[in-house]
Amino acid sequence: MLTTAPRGMNDVLPGESRRWQAVEETARRVCRLYGYGEIRTPVVEHTEVFTRTVGEATDVVQKEMYTFQDKAGRWLTLRPEGTAPVARAYLQHGLDKGPQPFKVFYLGAPMFRHERPQAGRYRQHYQFGVEALGTLDPALDAEIILLVHHFLSELGLGSLRVHLNSIGDERCRPAYREKLRDFLRPRLEELCPDCRGHRFEKNPLRILDCKVRTCRAVVREAPRLLDHLCDECREHFRTFQSYLKDLGLEFRLDTSLVRGFDYYTKTVFEVVYTGLGAQSAVCGGGRYDGLVEALGGPATPGIGFGLGLERLLLTLERQGLLAAEAGAGVEAYVCALGALARRQALGLLDGLRRAGVAADVDYLGRSLKAQLRAADRAGARLALIVGEDELARGLVTVRRMADGAQDQVALAQVVATVARRLAGQADAASEVATRASGSPRGEEKP
RNA sequence: GUGAGCGUAGCUCAGCUGGUCAGAGCGCGGGACUGUGGCUCCCGAGGUCGCGGGUUCAAAUCCCGUCGCUCACCCCA
Structure with missing residues (x-):
């Protein structure tokens, strides 16, 4: 069939593209206000950039990547996310030796994930992403949240919910993971097949945000990761929250919030709009203090987010905040x-x-x-x-x-x-x- | 990968107890106004009824398959 675009990939026609431009202009303006410069990385990366950072066991790496061999036999992948490529570029150009933090945003180039499309989820989609590498300062965590909030406010979306959690780091999370397993082991019968099986084995933290009712009942009694953070993570999270409170930014603690990529540490967050259907997370992000190291660089902390533009446009539309489709604008x-x-x-x-x-x-x-x-x-x-x-x-x-x-x-x-x-x-x-x-x-x- | 719903003009859809069933609104082109838009009225172009097979005297309408779309699960932006 030569008259349809590939599944899950969409055309943006002239009448609609002005809406995209409006959102993109706002994003660029806000980023400039916060001191972030634009970075443009290739749409294709060496496959390992993702397997070693996002995680071999994650769904994205296991079944959602567009991976192929080029003519020289190198394994390449259409990028499924934007953070790892930024970290790669950071190392490639020796930016870790430059002024820190290194603050960049990306916008306009697509991401690819081979999933079944549905409302707000597409195989080729666009994200507005912001990354800041090179410091552990919780004030930067706050700045990132603030930037998202500022951006959404500019578009008229001041009221979206910000969910926050801390998932610890390599010092405290392994111990908690075992504690959670110990708690769940005698209750495996009550869990859904997914949780009982591969999740329990590979990533028990995911059980915390399973939507199956019986799992949620079990999890309600489970030890909370927040209560098992190491001193550094606990202090970081406490300070971070105090900054947000000082700045008057509302958020909601969500102890079940666990992100899907392995590289996340400490702070994780999502901005949620419930009117979107199943894909409620308009924006997701967090800290990734081990990411640069996983790519072979020096231990370097970092934090950032990705914001789905299709979901954002959908949200704006549902909220009646989109201008009518316009013509070419001839005078x-x-x-x-x-x-x-x-x-x-x-x-x-x-x-x-x-x-x-x-x-x-x-x-x-x-x-x-x-x-x-x-x-x-x-x-x-x-x-x-x-x-x-x-x-x-x-x-x-x-x-x-x-x-x-x-x-x-x-x-x-x-x-x-x-x-x-x-x-x-x-x-x-x-x-x-x-x-x-x-x-x-x-x-x-x- | 799994499940459900849907596929009729460019768009949104009606028609689906099989037999004037190939339609409406919007959009598009033209005219009323021999050179003047937005309103109104009139006319017109445009469709292998997703595709293939089957049942039948007869199928857009029933059955099977297939492709596609949508939503949901999983996961994520």
């Missing part, structure tokens, strides 16, 4: 009648564009009526009509679309006049009104 539309006029019109069009006026023209040889309709749909504020009458007298009819007022301007002056009227709307209104010759019959559009 002036040139209407030509007849072959000779058309010649004139193309020159006029070129002049307008070079003067910085977004302009378009009819390419279908349509009637004036149809050309004006096209001008209307394109969102043009002015229509410039060149017909035989105008041609003969060296004039152009300038029609204001909002109310139909129109006058005639000498061809040589049109570009300057149009530019001036578009620049100063009030001036243009009075200017045209005094010389109006058109018949204002429609009401103004909203």
Whole structure:
């Protein structure tokens, strides 16, 4: 089938792409406010970048990666996430020797996961991600949360819930893991098959956020990881939370919050919107103090998040915060009648564009009526009509679309006049009104 | 990988107790207004009814298969 995109991969058409641009512009602006520079890494990485960091046992690595061999036999993978590549670039370019923390964001390039698509989940999807490497300071954890919150607020989403937890590090988590196993072992019968089986063996922490009712009942009695953190992790988490409180940022402690990648340590968080269906996490992230080391670099702490743009757009839509789909945003539309006029019109069009006026023209040889309709749909504020009458007298009819007022301007002056009227709307209104010759019959559009 | 629902014009869908069933609204093109948009009215273009097979005198309508989409599980942004 040559007429459908691959499963779970979508086109973003012009009408919709403006919404994406609005979100992306906001992201860039906020990142600049917080001192984060943009990083662009390849869409493809050596497979090991992910297997050694995300974790061999995770679902993403085991069954969701697009992995292939190139012609030289190297194993490559379409990146399923954005943090490991950033850490790789950090090492490759010796950025650990530069000023710390190293603060970057990424935006605009896709991630790939081979899963069954559903609402808010796609095989090719886009994330806005922010990473800060090189310091353990809990104030940076707070900054990251603040940045997300700031970003979402700018889009009108101030009220999303922030879930927080700490999952310890390599000093305290192994001991807790055993404690949890000890607790669960006598209750295995009460757990669901998934939890009873591979989760208990490979990653018992995942049982903490299993959604099966019986599992949740068991887990409610389980020892809490938060109560078994080592001194450093406990102190880090305590300080981090106190910063958030000082800053007045609301959050909710969620002791069952466990993230799906092995590289997470200490702070983990999610920003949740329940109106999305099953995929409620709009944003997820946390600290990854062992990640750089796992790639063969020096022990280097880091923290960051990924924010799913499709999910964000979906959330904005559900909340009624999206602008209507818009046209190309042309300011002036040139209407030509007849072959000779058309010649004139193309020159006029070129002049307008070079003067910085977004302009378009009819390419279908349509009637004036149809050309004006096209001008209307394109969102043009002015229509410039060149017909035989105008041609003969060296004039152009300038029609204001909002109310139909129109006058005639000498061809040589049109570009300057149009530019001036578009620049100063009030001036243009009075200017045209005094010389109006058109018949204002429609009401103004909203 | 598992389960459920759905696949009819560009879009949203009606038609589905088998026999004027190939339709509506929106969109698109044209006209009413021989050179003037948004409103109204009129006309028009556009569909192998996802695909393949079966049942039947007859299938968009029933059955089987297949592909695709959607939602959910798993997991995640």
